[in-house]
Each structure stands twice: as C-alpha cells, then as structure tokens.
Amino acid sequence: MLYTDLLMNNQPPIPDELIMFDKQFSWRTAWKVGRWWFAAMMISYLCDLQFGEVVKQWPLGGRVMIVLTEFSTILLFVLDAKRWIHSMDELQRRLTLAIFLFAVSATFIFFMLWLGLNRAGFFNAVFGPPPDGTWGISSVAHACLLFGGFYGLGFLIFKRCYK
Amino acid sequence: MKNKLRELRVAKEWSQSDLAGKLNVSRQTVNAIEIEKYDPSLPLAFKVARLFKSKIEDIFELDPD
Numbered sequence: 001m002l003y004t005d006l007l008m009n010n011q012p013p014i015p016d017e018l019i020m021f022d023k024q025f026s027w028r029t030a031w032k033v034g035r036w037w038f039a040a041m042m043i044s045y046l047c048d049l050q051f052g053e054v055v056k057q058w059p060l061g062g063r064v065m066i067v068l069t070e071f072s073t074i075l076l077f078v079l080d081a082k083r084w085i086h087s088m089d090e091l092q093r094r095l096t097l098a099i100f101l102f103a104v105s106a107t108f109i110f111f112m113l114w115l116g117l118n119r120a121g122f123f124n125a126v127f128g129p130p131p132d133g134t135w136g137i138s139s140v141a142h143a144c145l146l147f148g149g150f151y152g153l154g155f156l157i158f159k160r161c162y163k
Numbered sequence: 164m165k166n167k168l169r170e171l172r173v174a175k176e177w178s179q180s181d182l183a184g185k186l187n188v189s190r191q192t193v194n195a196i197e198i199e200k201y202d203p204s205l206p207l208a209f210k211v212a213r214l215f216k217s218k219i220e221d222i223f224e225l226d227p228d
Contacts, residue, residue: 011180014189089188090204091195162195 012089015096019155033084036077037144040070044140070140095158102154107146111137165224169197171215186210 016024018033047055047066055063085096114137117123123135172182172193179197183190186207195201202223203211212219 011183011189012187014191016191089192090207091192091201092189162191162200 012087012092013084014088014092015099015155015159019152029084033080034077036073036080037148040073040077041141041144043073044070044144048139049141074140091162095162098158099151099154102157103147103150106150106154107143110146110150111143164202164226165199166196167222168193168211171217171222172197175215182214185214 013029014024016022017026017029019025020030043066047070055066081100085093085100088096118135123130127135168182172179177185179190179193183193186193188207192201196203208219208223212222215222
C-alpha cells in the first residue's frame with residue numbers, strides 16, 4: 001500500500017510527513033496514518049467531554065459500546081502506524097520508533113503525574129475549584145491530544161541527532 | 164565511521180535523491196550517512212558497495228578511536 005507521496009519517487013516514508021508545519025508534511029500520509037487516531041479523539045471528545053452529561057444518562061450497553069469503539073479505533077490506529085513504520089528505511093524506522101516510544105512514555109508519565117497531583121489536591125489548592133467539577137483528565141481525547149503533542153516534541157528532539 | 168559516499172556520488176553526478184532512489188532509502192538517510200551521523204546496517208552497506216562496484220572497506224572506514 002502506498003503510504004507517501006515520496007514513494008512515487010521510489011523513496012520510503014519519513015516521520016516528517018506527520019508534522020503539520022514541516023515542509024515534508026503530507027495530508028495524504030497524515031490521513032492514512034492518523035485517521036483512526038483522529039476518529040478516536042472525535043468520538044471521545046463528543047461522548048466524554050462535549051456531551052458527557054447526556055451520555056451518562058444512556059443505558060449501560062450504550063456507554064460500554066462507546067468505550068469499546070474508542071479503543072477499537074485506537075487499535076486500528078496502531079495497526080496503520082505499524083504498517084507505515086514497516087514501510088520505512090532503517091534510519092527512519094529507528095527514528096520513528098524512538099519518537100513513538102517517547103510519545104507513549106511521555107503521555108503515560110504525564111497522565112500519572114496529573115492524576116497524582118489531582119489526587120493530592122494540588123490543582124484545587126492552586127487554581128481553585130474547576131468550573132465543571134473536576135481537574136481530572138481521563139478521556140481518550142486527552143490521551144490522543146497529548147500523544148500528538150509529544151510526537152511533535154519527540155520529532156524535534158530525535159531528528160536533531162541526524163541533522 | 165568515516166565514508167566516501169559523497170565523493171562517490173558526486174563523481175557519478177547523482178543527487179542525494181537519485182542515490183536514495185537507487186538504494187531504496189529516503190534522501191534524509193543518504194544525507195545522514197554522508198555527514199557521518201548514521202552508520203548504515205550491513206545489508207545497506209553491501210547495497211552501497213554493490214552500487215558503486217567497490218568493496219565495503221573501500222567506502223566505509225572504521226574510526227581509529
């Protein structure tokens with residue numbers, strides 16, 4: 001499967017193609033790799049954040065279905081990303097795996113730190129009570145957004161090693 | 164590891180993209196090898212040597228330190 005416009009020049013994909021402000025950015029590749037990531041984020045944004053109170057009134061089966069849909073889309077994203085990384089050359093694969101590992105670890109650590117600080121009452125003490133009742137972040141939308149941000153940061157850090 | 168990839172490529176009047184296409188790698192990888200920021204794997208080193216009809220040790224040289 002073609003994953004990149006660059007492949008038309010017989011060249012394998014590069015991680016730059018997912019970075020929106022990079023000159024190598026490719027909408028086509030970004031869509032092929034990130035469509036399920038985007039879908040998971042949108043489902044979670046709508047069901048967990050925007051209409052969270054409405055969804056809480058739904059029957060248990062409906063709510064479980066939403067959670068399973070979110071995680072299924074994440075799984076599909078992982079499969080697409082795996083296929084994309086597999087079609088890279090050795091250096092770009094090494095670089096992208098490092099960026100993904102960084103993004104996943106940073107997202108996990110950020111979540112753990114945030115939950116710990118929230119449990120300790122840090123945010124309430126510093127910023128006061130939140131308007132929507134909790135400082136907690138626990139939705140897939142938050143995780144997707146953080147992962148995307150950390151992918152960009154990881155790209156900036158690791159790309160410099162080879163420039 | 165030192166290498167003569169840039170000299171060999173320039174001698175053939177190929178751009179980095181041309182060479183990348185022949186090796187089936189990205190242009191960025193060719194650049195990283197040329198500026199000695201990345202040491203290619205053994206299969207890629209063999210591919211390079213075969214492309215330039217040379218031996219690996221004629222193109223790549225281990226740093227003395």
